[in-house]
Amino acid sequence: MPSLPFQDAVPVSWYLLLSAVLFTLGVAGFIIRRNIITVFMCIELMLNAVNLSFVTFANQHRQVSGQIFTFFVMVVAAAEAAVGLAIILTVFKNRDTLNIDEINTLKN
Amino acid sequence: MNLFFFLLFAIIAVVCAVSVVAQRHPISSALSLIGVMGSLAVLYLLLGAEFIATAQIIVYAGAVMVLFIFVIMLLNAGAEDRGGKRSLLASALGVPAIVALLGVLCYFVQRWFPNAGTVQFDAWRGGSAQAFGYALFTDYLLPFEVTSVLILIAIIGAIVLARKELD
Numbered sequence: 001m002p003s004l005p006f007q008d009a010v011p012v013s014w015y016l017l018l019s020a021v022l023f024t025l026g027v028a029g030f031i032i033r034r035n036i037i038t039v040f041m042c043i044e045l046m047l048n049a050v051n052l053s054f055v056t057f058a059n060q061h062r063q064v065s066g067q068i069f070t071f072f073v074m075v076v077a078a079a080e081a082a083v084g085l086a087i088i089l090t091v092f093k094n095r096d097t098l099n100i101d102e103i104n105t106l107k108n
Numbered sequence: 109m110n111l112f113f114f115l116l117f118a119i120i121a122v123v124c125a126v127s128v129v130a131q132r133h134p135i136s137s138a139l140s141l142i143g144v145m146g147s148l149a150v151l152y153l154l155l156g157a158e159f160i161a162t163a164q165i166i167v168y169a170g171a172v173m174v175l176f177i178f179v180i181m182l183l184n185a186g187a188e189d190r191g192g193k194r195s196l197l198a199s200a201l202g203v204p205a206i207v208a209l210l211g212v213l214c215y216f217v218q219r220w221f222p223n224a225g226t227v228q229f230d231a232w233r234g235g236s237a238q239a240f241g242y243a244l245f246t247d248y249l250l251p252f253e254v255t256s257v258l259i260l261i262a263i264i265g266a267i268v269l270a271r272k273e274l275d
Binding site: 008009010011012013014015016017018020021022023024025026027028029031032033034035037038040041042044045048051052055056058059060062063064065067068070071072074075076077078079080081082083085086087088089090092098099 | 109110111114118121122125126128129134137138141144145148151152154155156157159160163164167168171172175176179180182183185188190202206209210213214217218221222224225226227228232234235239240243244247248251255258259261262263265266269270
């Protein structure tokens with residue numbers, strides 16, 4: 001465990017541990033949830049966790065590049081949300097369900 | 109004060125993230141996710157990333173989550189049913205696997221960054237809109253332009269997927 005800081009500052013590893021916890025929660029939700037929209041939200045949660053790591057490293061190295069990566073991740077996430085939700089709409093229109101266990105045409 | 113704000117918003121983020129996973133109704137999950145994103149924006153501010161914190165609020169908590177809630181309401185998504193249809197293997201190995209993943213991540217964080225320094229608010233002001241924009245439009249100009257093509261493709265894809273079938 002990191003030793004408690006004497007001055008009023010937060011260790012970098014604490015931010016990284018928070019990022020790890022959020023990422024793990026996202027993975028858990030991605031695996032156990034059955035509603036396709038909630039699964040999609042868990043993907044966003046994982047992307048946010050990774051963004052926190054990027055911004056932490058940008059702070060640690062005193063370089064703005066990490067924040068630019070975060071910006072690109074945000075752009076890709078926005079594009080992904082637009083396309084993914086359109087796919088969800090189409091699936092719901094055709095299959096009339098949001099349960100991912102029932103969307104198994106490609107199985108077997 | 110740094111420690112206080114970090115702990116406060118880290119706890120809010122983790123509680124909201126647990127709520128995202130645990131809530132049965134998608135709307136509750138979406139509202140919890142907004143809580144995660146808002147507290148992450150505060151953490152970005154503590155890390156000196158002013159522009160990213162603003163973009164987090166506007167793009168993520170604003171645009172993306174409005175899209176999510178719009179789709180949830182459009183599809184009238186109700187609470188998911190939790191029948192006991194899971195396979196025995198999945199229910200036996202799921203929790204240990206997740207805990208193992210968290211353990212591995214924490215182990216490598218502690219292994220690689222034991223003395224990585226500390227974060228202090230206002231110790232580094234490299235994340236202002238000016239510095240960010242300068243880096244974006246000089247060093248990262250080509251990725252930025254490629255991103256615009258990506259967004260164009262995403263817009264066209266969304267329209268093609270969501271339009272009504274023309275017979």
